[in-house]
Amino acid sequence: MLAALLAIHCSHAQPAKPYDIIGYYSGDGKSLSAYPIEKLTQLIFSFLHLKGNELAFDNEQRKQDLLEIVALKNKRNPSMKVLISLGGWGGCATCSPVFATAENRQAFANSVLQILQTTQTDGIDLDWEYPTIPGPPGHPYSADDKANFTDLIQRLRTTMGDKYELSFAAGGFDTFIAQSVDWAAVTPLVNRINLMTYDLINGYSKVTGHHTALYSRPSQKESTDNCVQQLLKLGVPANKLVIGAAFYSRVWANVAATNNGLDQSGQHTAGVSYKHFQEKLTPAQGFTAYWDDTAKATHFYNAEKQLFATTDDPQSIKAKVAYMKKYGLGGIMFWELREDAPVNGLLSVMEAAVKE
Known part of the structure; x- marks a missing residue:
């Protein structure tokens, strides 16, 4: 009898969910064809923006770009999901005032469903930077954003149903975690939370550091681990957390050679794509x-030119994937595919590490 019960139990056991490998992408279908999209489980088309209270393409060409991407996905990686994304840094200037009313939030949800149906895409990722706290200089924000964001998520899930994916890009830093999101209310409604555990030292920083550190250190608390552990303590399921990697460096000029440029003052300048x-x-x-x-x-540090660059690279990507596995997280994502090398790039390193 015991053996029979065990056999029944095992026959209904579900296989472990594979880790997601998610890439944001701001290009077109033609450029995408050069990349190994077979290694992705999800591609997030970036970005669409608000037009009034509805989600809209910036122009007709961007809609055609998305349709080309969907066609390429169907040809080369049918199991990969393609999501559309709202916002981005500098791309959510009107989000706070527009999402301040229930009528506007519902109109937005309706417009999202219409786009998903007409483009045959698989869901939406919200990249509102940021509810409740300052984002790009001059962008409005309000204490009411937190509740409005919760209601927006609820309306999207109700309007779209369970057929479509729903995720959002979350700031990987303390202030966002503490103030921007009602984690208990939102988490059950979304498929995953994409943690922007990069730009932790950003373009406004006057002192160098690791912009996408995996662990904290004495002079820098903000890190991937700092973000993940706080969310786990708040009760967010590990399998809904997707950590972020950067396929680009941030660079500072006029950086002293002390500590090989780390933790030194400097002026942020143009970064370098991994490619x-x-x-x-x-x-x-x-x-x-x-x-x-x-x-x-x-x-990286250049003593002669006093240049400092902070980045992810193959070694740090492997460390992040190992961390993802250690804590049973949902996956790893990155910004963005256009910055990768099409051949032997960081996506290839990431996929190989996930499969190990």
């Missing part, structure tokens, strides 16, 4: 790479 690392961040260009075994993060 250009071999042209711009190598010893031939005067850069030396340094691994921080506490933060599990890499930075």
Whole structure:
């Protein structure tokens, strides 16, 4: 009898859900064809924006770009889901006032469903930077954003039903975690939470650091681990958390050589995409790479030019994937695919590490 019961139990056991590998992408279908999209479980088309109280493409060409992407997905990776995304940094200027009314929130939800149906896409990712707290300079925000964001999520889920994916991009820093989201109310309604555990040292920072550190260190609390552990303590299920990686560096100029440029004052300047690392961040260009075994993060320093670059690289990507597995998280995502090398890029490193 016991053996029979065990057999019945095992026959109904569900296989472990595979980890998601999610890439944000702001390009078109033609450019996408150069990348190994077979390695992705999800691609997030970035970005659509508000037009009044509805979600809209910036122009007709962007709609055609999305349709090309869907066609390419159907041809090369039918199991990959394609989501549309609202906002982005600088792309949600009217979100706070528009989402302040129930009528507008419902109109937005209706417009999302219509776009999903007409483009045959699989869901939406909300990238409102940020509810309740300051985002881009001059963008309005309100203490009411938190409740309005909750209601927006509820209306989207009710309007779209369970057929479509619903996720949002969450700031990976303390203030966002503490103030922007009602985690208990929102988490059950979304498929996943994409943690922007990059830009933790950002373009407004006057002191260098690791912009996408895995672990905290004495001089920098903000990190992937700091973000994840807070959310786990708040009761967010591990399998709904997707940690973020950066396929680009952030660069500071006029950085002193002390500590090889780390924790030094400087002026933020243009970053470098991973696909250009071999042209711009190598010893031939005067850069030396340094691994921080506490933060599990890499930075580059050029003593002659006093340039400091902080980034993800193959070593830090592998460390993040190992962390994802250690805590049973839902997956790993990155900004963005256009910044990767189409061949032997960070996406390939990521996928290989996930499969190990």
